[in-house]
Amino acid sequence: MIKNVILEQKNRKESILKETYIPRYQTVRLEKMMDSSLIKVVLGPRRAGKSFFATHIFKPKEAAYINFDDENLIKITDYNEIIGSALSVYGNIKYLLLDEVQNLPNWELWVNRLHREGYNLLVTGSNSKLLSKELATHLTGRHLPLELLPFSFKEFLKYRNFDGNSPMGMVTEKKAQLLNYLDLFMRHGGFPELVVHGLKPETYLTPLIDSLLFKDVIRRYKLRKPDHIYNLETYIINNVAKEFTYERLANNLGINSWATVIKYVSFLEEAYLLVILSRYSHKTAQRLKSPKKAYMIDNGLITAKAVHLSRDNGKLMENLVFTELLKQGLRPNIELFYYKTRNDKEIDFVVKRGTDVSELIQVTYDISSPEVSNREIKALLEANEELHAGKLTVLTWDERRQVNKNGTVISFVPLWEWLF
Known part of the structure; x- marks a missing residue:
């Protein structure tokens, strides 16, 4: 046999x-x-x-x-x-x-x-x-x-036979096609079979998620209350990139112990469904007790299961940037964090190289409003005063410019360009 x-x-x-x-x-x-x-x-x-x-x-x-x-x-x-x-x-x-x-x-x-x-x-x-x-x-x-994670955007384009070797010099028609592909990738994600065969996330990934939860979590750890795991996974998918505490999660889901929630979340991480990101602090103890944020390992998981986030371009874009940072080799909670300034301004991603913070990254889908633009600039400047990063970046959907504030340069970079 x-x-x-x-x-x-x-x-x-x-x-x-x-x-x-x-x-x-x-x-x-x-x-x-x-x-x-x-x-x-x-x-x-x-x-x-x-x-x-x-x-x-x-x-x-x-x-x-x-x-x-x-x-x-x-x-x-x-x-x-x-x-x-x-x-x-x-x-x-x-x-x-x-x-x-x-x-x-x-x-x-x-x-x-x-x-x-x-x-x-x-x-x-x-x-x-x-x-x-x-x-x-x-x-x-x-x-x-x-x-090895699901396809990057560059790998996605290879399977679409899209030549993106010179993205900066693309003609208008090709640029429009690139942005259409980026929108598709941002919603459907990069699981290879889905990309190669043009499958829909709802059709392909929904049963995959349910199977993963059963085989790699519920059955592996002999969990007696499987509904808790399914409800937790659904809650996190619908609250991607939002701060949470384990105590609040336990209360929202009707689970008696926040220690149980910590254990369940770790099971979902181990199964490569999501990644938990800590808030950056110079003090290790502060990092451990601060609120967390959760990101899915691939955007297709969000589209497949989220009730409302599948149309939230801002959160989808932020999750996509997070997964790309993972593919660049950054280790969550060692080299990659989020941050809150003393005045409670949030920075989406803090990149740490060695002992120093090297880059602060904001992710904004729609930067057309001066109010939004100024908000991102102020947050980066304030965080930079506290963390002394060498590089400040705002990732946009399709806007490129630089802002100089008293010698501090903030680069607005289109997402498609950054992904190349």
Whole structure:
């Protein structure tokens, strides 16, 4: 039986290799990692293209592909049977691609043993903290992690065959097409199957979210009140980029303990549905107790499930900027925060490099009103007085200019230009 499963998966792998592959934003980094004998670990949301990505990167190697989303494999207690079946299907191979390996009980011990036996391993997983904790415990110093999120805007354009190599010099018609694509991307997001096949978020992502909540949260953690998780996820999606406290969340959702809410939110983070962002402060204790903000890992999740935010261009744009900052490699609550000034003016994003704040970013969809423009300028200037950032940026839908206030320059940059 195991051999038949692996044979079917081999056929799927060969089918994947025949499909068109456009390099991802992490391609070069993973290619450089391939020559290392360390275990390569690709983390990211389900359906973000991890398997497709890893399979094509492994193409020059003769690698066995084993997908542990198959329940027939999860039931196996003797893992030697799995390797034995893989060898009988693939021959005497030394490269193994283990997909969604976190589904296998005690996977880290088995992977560690395979590594000691000389196999060159690439594993994928869609539970960030579960894998990170077990990797840190059992594979310290023996693995190279890499995170893969849904398509960036540039990757989205590649699949649309849009040539954006010279965005600054585009003719009017092409610029209009670019903005139409950006609007589509901002609403539908970048999950690969949705982009490639032109699917609607409501059709494709709604059942995906429900499945993730059940398989990766409710079933994994044996939660006795699944409605709490579904209600929490719905509440957060409808309140993206808004400040909240765990105590207020508990009260709004009728959950007795705010500690339970913290635990539930961490489960949603681990499943790569959302990311929690802290308010910046020089004091660590202040960061921990301050209100948080939540962002979804992809804009399509908002359109699929939100009651009203699917038409809120400002919040959609802010969430898109957040996900792009993640793809640039910024780590939330280490290098990326939001901020409130002493006078309660909010800064959408604070970028920290080393010990210094390097950039303050405001996101504004409609900057046409002088009142809105002045509000953003005042907030940035006030925050800059407190944080001493080197760069002040207002991301707009399609307006470019610079404002100089007593020697401090604020750059208004179109979103499409910034995404390039």
